[in-house]
Amino acid sequence: MVKAKMANTQFVKKIQDIMRNDPGINGDAQRIEQLSWILFLKVYDDREVVWNLERDNYISIIPTGLHWREWARDEKDGQNLTGDELLNFVNNELLPGLKRIVITPETPISHAIVKDAFIDANNYMKNGILLRQVVNVVDQIDFTDPKDRHFFNDIYEGILKGLQSAGNSGEFYTPRALTDFIAERLQPKLSEKTADLACGTGGFLTSTLNILSQQVKTVNDRKKYNQAVFGIEKKGQPYILAVTNLLLHDVDNPDIIHGNSLEKQVTEYSENEKFDVIMMNPPFGGSELPIIKQNFPTDLQSSETADLFLALIMYRLKENGRVGIILPDGFLFGNDGSKLNIKKRLLHEFNLHTIIRLPGSIFSPYTSIATNILFFDQTKTTKETWFYRLDMPDGYKHFSKTRPMKLAHFDPVRKWWNDRQEIKEGDNFKAKAYTVKELEDNNYNFDLCGFPTENEEILPPFELMERYIEERAELNDQIDTTLDALKKLLEGDN
Structure with a gap:
C-alpha cells in the first residue's frame, strides 16, 4: 500500500524525476502520455481482481502474459523484467498485443476499452532500468484499497496540471472548480443520462459521479450509477485518463467512445441517442475537415469547432x-x-x-x-x-x-x-x-x-x-x- 508520504505531488515528482533521466522522454506531453497508459494497466489489473471475486467464470480480454501482475509486479526474487529485456517485452509484445485485441459487437464495454486505450499508445522510454523504476513506483499503489484509490484523485490533479502546461494538451484540461460548479447547477440524477461530447480527461463526468454517488442507496441504484454517464473523446491520451478515472469511480463499464462526436449527420440521431444532461467545454478555435461541416444543416455550418458542438447539442x-x-x-x-x-x-x-x-x-x-x-x-x-x-x-x-x-x-x-x-x-x-x-x-x-x-x-x-x-x-x-x-x-x- 502507498504510504501517506507518497500522495499527490511526491508521487508525480518521483515519476517525473525518473523520466527526466530517460533520453526518450521529451517534455511533459510525452511524460504524461507514458504515465497514462502505465497507470491504466495497473488500475485495470486491480479492477480485474475485484471482478474475479464478484463474477462467476470471469474471463479477461487481456492475453495471457500481458496482465500487469504477470510482468510488472516485482516479487523481489530477482526474476522481474528490467533493462533491455523489459524494453523488448513492452515494445514488441505488450503494446502490439494489446492493440491486436479483437473486439466484436458482443464485447462488454469493460473489455472493449482496453483495445481503445492502446490504439494510440506509445512507449517513449529508451532506458529499461528507468522504465522498471517507474513501473515499481506505480505498482506500490493498490487501487483495490480505498485509501490508495483516494490518492489517485490527487495524482490525477497533478497530471492535469502537467497537461495544462504541455502545449496543445492543455485543451483537455478544465479547472475542477468549473466542472463542479456546472454539475452542481444542473443537478444530475441517477435516473438520467449525462453526457460530455468532447470529454477530454473526464472532468465533467467525474464531477457528475461525485454528485450521483450520494444518491446511491440500493443495488438498483448502483446499476443506474454504472450507466449514468457517457463521453466521447477524439484523442488517445485524454481518453485513457478519462477511462481510468471512471474505473476508479466504481464505473465498471465506462461508456466512453474513442472517436469524434462531429462525424455523424446530426439529423440522424434517434431518441435513444439523446441525453437528459449535457455538460461541455468544447475546443475553442479548433478546426475540422471541411467534410465535417456537411454533417450539419447549411444554416449551422461553422468554421469554429465550439459552434459545431453547440449545434450538435x-x-x-x-x-x-x-x-x-x-x-x-x-x-x-x-x-x-x-x-x-x-x-x-x-x-x-x-x-x-x-x-x-x-x-x-x-x-x-x-x-x-x-x-x-x-x-x-x-x-x-x-x-x-x-x-x-x-x-x-x-x-x-x-x-x-x-x-x-x-x-x-x-x-x-x-x-x-x-x-x-x-x-x-x-x-x-x-x-x-x-x-x-x-x-x-x-x-x-x-x-x-x-x-x-x-x-x-x-x-x-x-x-x-x-x-x-x-x-x-x-x-x-x-x-x-x-x-x-x-x-x-x-x-x-x-
Missing part, C-alpha cells in the same frame, strides 16, 4: 433536458451566419435562461481567452436571459497554476442564483435580465454585463503576442457584425 438533447457549456467571448458578440442562426435557435427553440461571464485567466497559462457559461434547457422557448458577471475574487489579479480558481470563488453567483436581482455598479450592470426582443434589437449581440475596461497589463512578449492575436480575431468579428448591420440598412434603403 441541440440535436442530442432530450425534451426537458438541460445544458451547461463553456464558450469563448467570440460567440457572444459574433454575428456571422452560423453564429446568428445558432443564437436564434437558442432563443426560439430552447430556454437560454442564464449566461455567466467568467473572470479572465481561468485557463491560464494555456490560453487567456475570455470565457462564459451558457445554461439552457429544452423545457420551453426563452422569455428572458439573465447575465451575471462573476468578478475576480478579492486578493487575485489573475489565476495561475499555483493559484487556480476554486469552487468557493463561485459563492457570489451561488447566492444570486435562486434570488435573482438586477445589480448595477456605476455605469455598468453586473447582473441584468434581457428579454428576447431586447436581444433581437441588439442584433443578437450577447456581449452584455461584461467587465469594465482595465488598464493594460505589462506582459511577457510571447503572451502579449498571443493576446494581440486573440484580440485581433475578436475585433474582426465585431467589424463583420457592424458591416453586416450597415449592409442590411443600405439594402433597406433601396
Whole structure:
C-alpha cells in the first residue's frame, strides 16, 4: 500500500524525476502520455481482481502474459523484467498485443476499452532500468484499497496540471472548480443520462459521479450509477485518463467512445441517442475537415469547432433536458451566419435562461481567452436571459497554476442564483435580465454585463503576442457584425 508520504505531488515528482533521466522522454506531453497508459494497466489489473471475486467464470480480454501482475509486479526474487529485456517485452509484445485485441459487437464495454486505450499508445522510454523504476513506483499503489484509490484523485490533479502546461494538451484540461460548479447547477440524477461530447480527461463526468454517488442507496441504484454517464473523446491520451478515472469511480463499464462526436449527420440521431444532461467545454478555435461541416444543416455550418458542438447539442438533447457549456467571448458578440442562426435557435427553440461571464485567466497559462457559461434547457422557448458577471475574487489579479480558481470563488453567483436581482455598479450592470426582443434589437449581440475596461497589463512578449492575436480575431468579428448591420440598412434603403 502507498504510504501517506507518497500522495499527490511526491508521487508525480518521483515519476517525473525518473523520466527526466530517460533520453526518450521529451517534455511533459510525452511524460504524461507514458504515465497514462502505465497507470491504466495497473488500475485495470486491480479492477480485474475485484471482478474475479464478484463474477462467476470471469474471463479477461487481456492475453495471457500481458496482465500487469504477470510482468510488472516485482516479487523481489530477482526474476522481474528490467533493462533491455523489459524494453523488448513492452515494445514488441505488450503494446502490439494489446492493440491486436479483437473486439466484436458482443464485447462488454469493460473489455472493449482496453483495445481503445492502446490504439494510440506509445512507449517513449529508451532506458529499461528507468522504465522498471517507474513501473515499481506505480505498482506500490493498490487501487483495490480505498485509501490508495483516494490518492489517485490527487495524482490525477497533478497530471492535469502537467497537461495544462504541455502545449496543445492543455485543451483537455478544465479547472475542477468549473466542472463542479456546472454539475452542481444542473443537478444530475441517477435516473438520467449525462453526457460530455468532447470529454477530454473526464472532468465533467467525474464531477457528475461525485454528485450521483450520494444518491446511491440500493443495488438498483448502483446499476443506474454504472450507466449514468457517457463521453466521447477524439484523442488517445485524454481518453485513457478519462477511462481510468471512471474505473476508479466504481464505473465498471465506462461508456466512453474513442472517436469524434462531429462525424455523424446530426439529423440522424434517434431518441435513444439523446441525453437528459449535457455538460461541455468544447475546443475553442479548433478546426475540422471541411467534410465535417456537411454533417450539419447549411444554416449551422461553422468554421469554429465550439459552434459545431453547440449545434450538435441541440440535436442530442432530450425534451426537458438541460445544458451547461463553456464558450469563448467570440460567440457572444459574433454575428456571422452560423453564429446568428445558432443564437436564434437558442432563443426560439430552447430556454437560454442564464449566461455567466467568467473572470479572465481561468485557463491560464494555456490560453487567456475570455470565457462564459451558457445554461439552457429544452423545457420551453426563452422569455428572458439573465447575465451575471462573476468578478475576480478579492486578493487575485489573475489565476495561475499555483493559484487556480476554486469552487468557493463561485459563492457570489451561488447566492444570486435562486434570488435573482438586477445589480448595477456605476455605469455598468453586473447582473441584468434581457428579454428576447431586447436581444433581437441588439442584433443578437450577447456581449452584455461584461467587465469594465482595465488598464493594460505589462506582459511577457510571447503572451502579449498571443493576446494581440486573440484580440485581433475578436475585433474582426465585431467589424463583420457592424458591416453586416450597415449592409442590411443600405439594402433597406433601396
